[in-house]
Amino acid sequence: MAVIEETQRRGTLLAIEEVNERGGVNGREIVPVFYDPASELSSFGRYAKQLLIADDVTMIFGCYTSSSRKAVLPVVERLNGLLWYPTLYEGFEFSPNVIYTGAAPNQNSVALCQHLIKSYGRRFYFIGSDYIYPHESNRIMREAIQKHGGDVVGETYLSLHARRRDFLPVMREIRELQPDAIFSTVVGDATIYLYQSFADANLNPKTTPIASLTTTETEIRAMGFDVGEHHITAAPYFQNLESDSNRIFVNSYKKKYGDDEPTNMCAEAAYFQMHIFAKALEATNSMDPDILRPMVLGSNFDAPQGRISINPLSNHTDLWTRIGRANRLGQFDLVHQSFAPVQADPFLTAY
Incomplete structure (x- = not known):
C-alpha cells in the first residue's frame, strides 16, 4: 500500500x-x-x-x-x-x-455507474483486491448497475500481493466476455500490474476502459502515462x-x-x-x-x-463528485462534476 x-x-x-x-x-x-x-x-x-x-x-x-x-x-x-x-x-x-x-459511495459510485452506462454500455466486469472494501464496493456497484438495467458479466478477486503475471488469466477472461467497462477495486501495487496487463493484452481503453474509485495520479505515474491514458476514475479531487x-x-x-x-x-x-x-x-x-x-x-x-x-x-x-479521464500527461480531464458538494449519505438512504 x-x-x-x-x-x-x-x-x-x-x-x-x-x-x-x-x-x-x-x-x-x-x-x-x-x-x-x-x-x-x-x-x-x-x-x-x-x-x-x-x-x-x-x-x-x-x-x-x-x-x-x-x-x-x-x-x-x-x-x-x-x-x-x-x-x-x-x-x-x-x-x-x-x-x-x-x-462515501453516494459521492463516487453512483455517478460513476451512470456515466459508464451512458458512455460505454451496460455490461460490466468486476475485478478487485481480496479484502473488505472491494467486496462491499462491488455489492453497491452491482445494485446500481442492475437498477439502471445493466449486468455484471464477470467478477474476480486477487490477493493484495498479486503480481503482474496473476492478471494474465483475468485479461483472457475479459477478452472472452467482452464487457463494455471494467470496474476495478484493485489497490496498491497491484493496481499498476492490472493496468499494465490490460495494455499488454492490447485491450482498448477508448472503448472498454478500466473505471476505478481508487486509481489516482500517483498510480498513473507509477504504471506509465501511456498505460493509464483514457482510463476513468471517480474522485472528489484531481490535481488539475x-x-x-x-x-x-x-x-x-x-x-x-x-x-x-x-x-x-x-x-x-x-x-x-x-x-x-x-x-x-x-x-x-x-x-x-x-x-x-x-x-x-x-x-x-x-x-x-x-x-x-x-x-x-x-x-x-x-465532498464534490467528479469523474476524470486520464490523459497522456498523467493527469485527469474532467468529464463530469457536481454543481456543489454532495451531502454524505454513507448508508445510501436517499438512493
Whole structure:
C-alpha cells in the first residue's frame, strides 16, 4: 500500500508544516508521532493502542484500507481516541470516534455507474483486491448497475500481493466476455500490474476502459502515462482543478516533495483534515475528543477540491463528485462534476 499511503503521509506533514509556520496552534507546534505499519494489518491496531496509551495521543491521522480502519476502530472506541480517516470507502459505517474525510459511495459510485452506462454500455466486469472494501464496493456497484438495467458479466478477486503475471488469466477472461467497462477495486501495487496487463493484452481503453474509485495520479505515474491514458476514475479531487486553493496546495506539495510528485485525492483529504483539526484545536484549546469533536462537526473549509464541510449527522464529509479521464500527461480531464458538494449519505438512504 506504500504507493498511496506515502502520499497520505505527505499531505498530513505538509499541512502540519503550514500550521506551524503560521505560529502553530495558540502558540504551540503540532508535533507528529509517526509509526509505519508497513501494510501489515496486525500492526495497525497495535500501533493505535501504543499511540493512545504509551504516547498519550488522542488524535490519529491515517489508515488507507478499510481493513486497517477496521483494525483501529475498536481501539479508538474503547480508549476514546479520534481517528481521522482520509480515504474513500464502502460506506455503511458510523462511529463517533471517526471523522471520515474520504468519499462515501453516494459521492463516487453512483455517478460513476451512470456515466459508464451512458458512455460505454451496460455490461460490466468486476475485478478487485481480496479484502473488505472491494467486496462491499462491488455489492453497491452491482445494485446500481442492475437498477439502471445493466449486468455484471464477470467478477474476480486477487490477493493484495498479486503480481503482474496473476492478471494474465483475468485479461483472457475479459477478452472472452467482452464487457463494455471494467470496474476495478484493485489497490496498491497491484493496481499498476492490472493496468499494465490490460495494455499488454492490447485491450482498448477508448472503448472498454478500466473505471476505478481508487486509481489516482500517483498510480498513473507509477504504471506509465501511456498505460493509464483514457482510463476513468471517480474522485472528489484531481490535481488539475482550477482554483486558488488548489494552486497553493499543488505548488506547496511539489516544492516540498519534488516537481514530478503528483498530488491526489488521498493526499488532499489528508491535507485538509489536518487543517480542520488545527482550526478546531485553536477554538477549543483541548485535545480531548469529547470537547474537540463538537467543534469539528458542522465546520467548513476551503479545501483544494472546493469548499467542504463535516456533516454533523454522520461524521462524514460533504465532498464534490467528479469523474476524470486520464490523459497522456498523467493527469485527469474532467468529464463530469457536481454543481456543489454532495451531502454524505454513507448508508445510501436517499438512493
